[in-house]
Amino acid sequence: xxxxxxxxxxxxxxxxxxxxxxxxxxxxxxxxxxxxxxxxxxxxxxxxxxxxxxxxxxxxxxxxxxxxxxxxxxxxxxxxxxxxxxxxxxxxxxxxxxxxxxxxxxxxxxxxxxxxxxxxxxxxxxxxxxxxxxxxxxxxxxxxxxxxxxxxxxxxxxxxxxxxxxxxxxxxxxxxxxxxxxxxxxxxxxxxxxxxxxxxxxxxxxxxxxxxxxxxxxxxxxxxxxxxxxxxxxxxxxxxxxxxxxxxxxxxxxxxxxxxxxxxxxxxxxxxxxxxxxxxxxxxxxxxxxxxxxxxxxxxxxxxxxxxxxxxxxxxxxxxxxxxxxxxxxxxxxxxxxxxxxxxxxxxxxxxxxxxxxxxxxxxxxxxxxxxxxxxxxxxxxxxxxxxxxxxxxxxxxxxxxxxxxxxxxxxxxxxx
Amino acid sequence: xxxxxxxxxxxxxxxxxxxxxxxxxxxxxxxxxxxxxxxxxxxxxxxxxxxxxxxxxxxxxxxx
Ligand SMILES: Cc1cc2nc3c(=O)[nH]c(=O)nc-3n(C[C@H](O)[C@H](O)[C@H](O)COP(=O)(O)OP(=O)(O)OC[C@H]3O[C@@H](n4cnc5c(N)ncnc54)[C@H](O)[C@@H]3O)c2cc1C
Ligand code: SF4
Numbered sequence: 260x261x262x263x264x265x266x267x268x269x270x271x272x273x274x275x276x277x278x279x280x281x282x283x284x285x286x287x288x289x290x291x292x293x294x295x296x297x298x299x300x301x302x303x304x305x306x307x308x309x310x311x312x313x314x315x316x317x318x319x320x321x322x323x324x325x326x327x328x329x330x331x332x333x334x335x336x337x338x339x340x341x342x343x344x345x346x347x348x349x350x351x352x353x354x355x356x357x358x359x360x361x362x363x364x365x366x367x368x369x370x371x372x373x374x375x376x377x378x379x380x381x382x383x384x385x386x387x388x389x390x391x392x393x394x395x396x397x398x399x400x401x402x403x404x405x406x407x408x409x410x411x412x413x414x415x416x417x418x419x420x421x422x423x424x425x426x427x428x429x430x431x432x433x434x435x436x437x438x439x440x441x442x443x444x445x446x447x448x449x450x451x452x453x454x455x456x457x458x459x460x461x462x463x464x465x466x467x468x469x470x471x472x473x474x475x476x477x478x479x480x481x482x483x484x485x486x487x488x489x490x491x492x493x494x495x496x497x498x499x500x501x502x503x504x505x506x507x508x509x510x511x512x513x514x515x516x517x518x519x520x521x522x523x524x525x526x527x528x529x530x531x532x533x534x535x536x537x538x539x540x541x542x543x544x545x546x547x548x549x550x551x552x553x554x555x556x557x558x559x560x561x562x563x564x565x566x567x568x569x570x571x572x573x574x575x576x577x578x579x580x581x582x583x584x585x586x587x588x589x590x591x592x593x594x595x596x597x598x599x600x601x602x603x604x605x606x607x608x609x610x611x612x613x614x615x616x617x618x619x620x621x622x623x624x625x626x627x628x629x630x631x632x633x634x635x636x637x638x639x640x641x642x643x644x645x646x647x648x649x650x651x652x653x654x655x656x657x658x659x660x661x662x663x664x665x666x667x668x669x670x671x672x673x674x675x676x
Numbered sequence: 677x678x679x680x681x682x683x684x685x686x687x688x689x690x691x692x693x694x695x696x697x698x699x700x701x702x703x704x705x706x707x708x709x710x711x712x713x714x715x716x717x718x719x720x721x722x723x724x725x726x727x728x729x730x731x732x733x734x735x736x737x738x739x740x
Contacts, residue, residue, distance in 0.1 A: 274732075281729050304734055306687070321685070324734045560691060563730035595687060595732075602688065602707075647707035651690045 264290035266336075267573065268353050268363050270343045270511070271371035272296025274304065274559060275540025277324055278566025279369045284333050286574055286582060293363055294335050295355060297342040300394060301330060306559050308397035309422040310597055314429060315401060319394055343372075343511040348518065348533045353511075366535065367573045370512065370524050371566060373541040374505035374557060379414070382476050387483035387498045391419060392505070403498050404430055411435070412486045412496035414473050416443040418596050420502035421456065425598040428463050435494045436460060437468040437486060444596075447605075448641065449615045452629055455643075456598070459625065463599055468494065505557070507542045523555045528587040529572040530565060537569040549589045550608065550638070558594040565590070591658045592639075601625060604650045607639030607657025616667060620645075620674055628653060628674050630666050637666035649674055677721050678739040679714050679728075685735040692731055696723040700736075709735060 267283055269276045272294050280294050296302070303322040311317035330337070338355070345354040346368065353363045376390040389400045400423075403409060409432045413420045416438025424436045440446060442453025443460060457467055472489035476499055485495040507523035519525030524538040526545035532538050538545065540562035544555035565588060574582035596603045612631035620626040626644035630637045637660050640653045652673045656666055679699065688707030692700040699720055701710040716724060728736040 278729050285725060285729075306732070326737075329737070559732040560689065560730065563732060567726070567729055593689065593691070595689060597687075604689075646704055647688060647690055647702040648704065650688075650707065651693065651702075654694070 265366040266291040266293055266363060267367045267369070268293045268295060268365045269369045269371060270295050270353065271373055271508075271540070271542070272298070272302050272337070272339060273371065273373055273540070274302070274324065274562035275373070275542075275566040275569075276369065276371035277302040278563040279371060279539055279570045280333060280335055282567040282570030283574065286571060288574060290366065292333070292335050293338065293365075295338045295341050295343050295353070297340065298393060299340045301325075301327070301337075301339065303394055304559075305392070308394065309391055309419055310426065312394070312397045313391075313401055313404065313423060313426045315405060319398060322394065345514065346512050346536075347514070348516050348536060351535050367577055368536050369566070369569050369573060370509075370532070370536065370538045370542060371540045371562075371569075372508040372511065374523075375508050376501070376505050377503050379473070379476060379501055379503070382483075382501070384481075385476065385478050385483055386481055387496075388476060389498060389500045391423060391500060391502060400498070400500065404432060407431065409433070409498060410496045411498050411500060412437060412494045413500045413502060414486060415500075415502035415504070416440055416467075416469070417446065417502060417504065418444055418594075420500065421460070421598055422596060423500055423502065424460060424465050425463070428460075428465050429599070433466075434464070435466045435468060435486075435496065437471055437473060437488070437494060439470065439472060441470045443467075447610045449609070449612060449629075449631065451615060451617050452627070452641065452643075455624065455627075459599060459601060468492070505541075507544075507555070509542060525553070528589075529576075529585045530569045530588050531572065531576070531585075535573070535576070537573045539565040539569040543569075545588060547589060548587045554592075554608070556592050558592065560593045561590060564588075591654060593654075601643060603641065603643050604645070604653070605639060605641045606654045607631070607637075607660070609639040609641060612639065614663070616663070618670060618674065628670055630656070630663070630670060632660070632663065632666075635662060636660045637663060640666075640670070645674070677715060677718075677724065679711060679716070679724060680737045680739070681709050681711050682735045682737070683708050685733045686731075687733045687735075689732050692727040692736060695727040695730070696720060699724055700727065
């Protein structure tokens with residue numbers, strides 16, 4: 260190998276990949292760090308895409324995760340506009356699609372390739388049909404929304420669709436929010452809070468189509484004209500945003516000796532998928548010891564935390580004497596969402612709860628705290644419209660899940676304080 | 677070490693306050709980060725670097 264020493268390759272140059280690269284350097288890896296990203300841009304942040312970039316409040320440069328000087332200071336072998344196309348776990352070799360089909364020999368690899376948006380079949384290349392994952396996607400939709408008086412149909416009422424609908428309404432466009440769920444973000448927030456959120460969207464003038472199945476997009480001369488629903492309804496639109504979830508980007512990891520790729524890259528408690536191969540961010544499904552099961556989290560905070568954890572554990576595997584022992588990655592999951600002037604904060608696991616308790620604060624129906632969990636245990640907590648101190652104080656409830664009785668008592672104490 | 681924060685990027689996640697409570701706080705009204713100590717003592721440097729890496733809005737810059 261080159262005089263610069265052994266190499267760690269980080270595949271995916273976004274939130275998780277950057278955190279991993281930064282972590283590797285900071286923890287003292289003095290070999291090569293090759294960061295491979297298939298987008299042309301230096302690492303940028305995605306949450307603002309459906310908020311400040313879509314609304315036009317931020318120029319796209321503001322989404323940069325690090326300025327040029329800071330990035331240069333990390334001394335990375337940064338290969339942008341380059342895709343990893345294959346991985347050989349036995350030889351720890353990554354193949355790139357850079358024309359020469361460069362093969363990188365690696366001491367270790369961090370997989371941080373994120374997810375790709377699902378699309379509706381038959382809509383490729385149709386003008387006016389959008390997804391929202393990359394800066395390019397956001398700018399394309401922004402260009403359309405920069406003109407006044409558009410009709411936007413949003414297919415999918417998860418967090419992404421709900422945020423985009425809020426921004427488009429804020430810009431004065433006609434907005435339809437079409438979802439298979441009965442209320443926006445219902446899979447995560449449950450029916451009761453979802454109904455509140457539905458009310459907020461309706462009050463802002465969004466037309467909701469809950470519990471509907473989309474059968475297709477009507478196209479006229481290569482342009483989207485509207486959305487067809489299974490019940491025969493037709494939603495006319497100039498633009499259609501398809502926000503129906505995503506698939507982990509694991510194609511480059513496929514092969515005869517591939518690790519478990521059944522829902523993202525399957526990893527153990529240390530974020531290791533195979534010797535020398537670690538996963539981080541949206542793409543990684545790992546065993547969370549505290550929860551006692553595998554989880555995969557598509558949230559921004561986790562990308563940074565897991566990138567750092569994967570870097571630590573990979574170094575510990577490569578040289579335990581120098582870098583210490585591996586430790587299990589056991590974060591308290593966190594996400595936030597902004598819709599209109601509502602701010603949602605959530606800790607722990609909300610999705611799949613069989614029991615929910617909503618505590619309203621004061622007279623304002625949009626100030627609340629809610630607990631989520633299974634029959635015996637609280638696993639997650641949500642706050643809407645809380646003060647920062649109140650929001651932060653929710654975290655311990657999800658960090659050390661208790662019985663419903665304990666959690667309710669603690670929640671009342673916390674938000675009363 | 678010298679720290680700066682970009683208030684207009686901060687999304688009020690409060691992760692910095694959890695990691696380095698001696699250095700960061702949040703405004704009561706809107707949760708925006710408040711820098712308590714721009715030049716913290718060396719014992720806090722590791723926590724501050726971690727906070728900057730995991731801040732989900734990339735709102736914390738550390739100059740060394
Ligand atoms: C519009 C939008 C709004 C969001 N808002 C919020 C929010 O409010 N709160 C929140 O908590 N989370 C939010 N998220 C989620 C958050 O942005 C993600 O969890 C985070 O970006 C995950 O980071 P990552 O590095 O794991 O993956 P990604 O950001 O997806 O990065 C993966 C990178 O790897 C590249 N790549 C893929 N395959 C290859 C390959 N074979 N070779 C080379 N490169 C490859 C991809 O192109 C991409 O650049 C939002 C996401 C989006 C899209
Ligand atoms: S971690 Fe970042 S986004 Fe969160 S409060 Fe601190 S500075 Fe703001």
